Amino acid sequence: MADDDGAVGALADANPATPSTPDTVRALIPLFALIFAGLALIAEPAGWWQAVVLLGAVGLFAVWSRWHLPIPILAVGVLTAVIVVQLEPHLEPATFLACLLAISVARWSPVGVVSVGILIAILASPIVIATQRGDGYGWPIWIIALLFTIALAWALRRQQDLAVELDQARDELAQATMREERRQIARDVHDLVGHGLAAMLVQVTSARHVLTRDPRAADEALETAEDVGRQSMQELRRTVALLRQGDESGLDAPLPGLAQLGSLVDAARDRGLDISYHAEGGVDAVDTAIGLTLHRIAQEALANASRHAPKAHTVVTTTVTDDDVVLEVESLGAPQGRSDGAKHFGLQGMRERADIVGGEFRAGPSPTGWTVWCRVPRRASR
Numbered sequence: 319m320a321d322d323d324g325a326v327g328a329l330a331d332a333n334p335a336t337p338s339t340p341d342t343v344r345a346l347i348p349l350f351a352l353i354f355a356g357l358a359l360i361a362e363p364a365g366w367w368q369a370v371v372l373l374g375a376v377g378l379f380a381v382w383s384r385w386h387l388p389i390p391i392l393a394v395g396v397l398t399a400v401i402v403v404q405l406e407p408h409l410e411p412a413t414f415l416a417c418l419l420a421i422s423v424a425r426w427s428p429v430g431v432v433s434v435g436i437l438i439a440i441l442a443s444p445i446v447i448a449t450q451r452g453d454g455y456g457w458p459i460w461i462i463a464l465l466f467t468i469a470l471a472w473a474l475r476r477q478q479d480l481a482v483e484l485d486q487a488r489d490e491l492a493q494a495t496m497r498e499e500r501r502q503i504a505r506d507v508h509d510l511v512g513h514g515l516a517a518m519l520v521q522v523t524s525a526r527h528v529l530t531r532d533p534r535a536a537d538e539a540l541e542t543a544e545d546v547g548r549q550s551m552q553e554l555r556r557t558v559a560l561l562r563q564g565d566e567s568g569l570d571a572p573l574p575g576l577a578q579l580g581s582l583v584d585a586a587r588d589r590g591l592d593i594s595y596h597a598e599g600g601v602d603a604v605d606t607a608i609g610l611t612l613h614r615i616a617q618e619a620l621a622n623a624s625r626h627a628p629k630a631h632t633v634v635t636t637t638v639t640d641d642d643v644v645l646e647v648e649s650l651g652a653p654q655g656r657s658d659g660a661k662h663f664g665l666q667g668m669r670e671r672a673d674i675v676g677g678e679f680r681a682g683p684s685p686t687g688w689t690v691w692c693r694v695p696r697r698a699s700r
Contacts, residue, residue, distance in 0.1 A: 348380040358411035368403045375399035389427040393436045404447050413460050417467045424471035575609025576601040586620045592631045599638025605697050612645045615668045619647035619690040627652035645692045652687035
């Protein structure tokens, strides 16, 4: 508990009571002290020396508020003034200065033995005054008033601490969100560049092999590579546009989603993959984030199919229900022991994408070849 109290005290010192941050309430303490001292001098008969002592206490509050006079010095000076001016049965309203001192200690002093000792001394001051005056000084009422002011100051202090903690938690959450968003963008850039270059290299290699024997086939391969490169560049520009905060460059085209799976399948077929696509259910009610996630998973799965099972028949199936969306990419006749590319963000990247939106992911050998299966909720969790 001592460590916790010390942390709370340090946090309070880092709050608006520091020189670098203005504190309106602290700045008003000397004004209230002056008002209370004036009321005491007006309400009760007093000599000139008592007025000087009370104004000295007001000056101590001003020095503490402006130049951060140490709390122990402030406490000794103010308590001495409050007790001394009441050596005779006069100036009872001066005890209000003790209330201001209690607020100052409970609100701005670091929590510890010193501050607790000062508060005990403040609570004992009415008893000391009553003992020396010997009249009808209402010390029980003043003790209750002091306890109330201490409780009020603690409540204000706790409220400020909670506000600071909330701001820190909000900043940490914003930073975590930004890091996760950049991580997703990094995956998108990896997918786009990696898949695009892989497809282009396949077509360029094919063109080089048949360039002298079949110029027409070489031209078709190069044309396909050009189309793949152009499509990859467009998607890359859309992804990078997410980083251009406040940029009015016009790069605001939507990212691919579930509705673009047909185009993805067509592009894979143009690259020579034996593939078919079956879709059940409407895609209009599928969230953008869910559609983008499934599009990227399908893109990675088809890239793996092109690399590891180019001769197999690949079947892409999407099923949209009221609650979730299921994507299945099955390579019929694919080698059972082929590499899954996990070391290059392959399966791991797909699994992480599914986890982010609260989905399930499986990939591995099946009785008919190799299957990638993913089920995600139709709407992203808010």
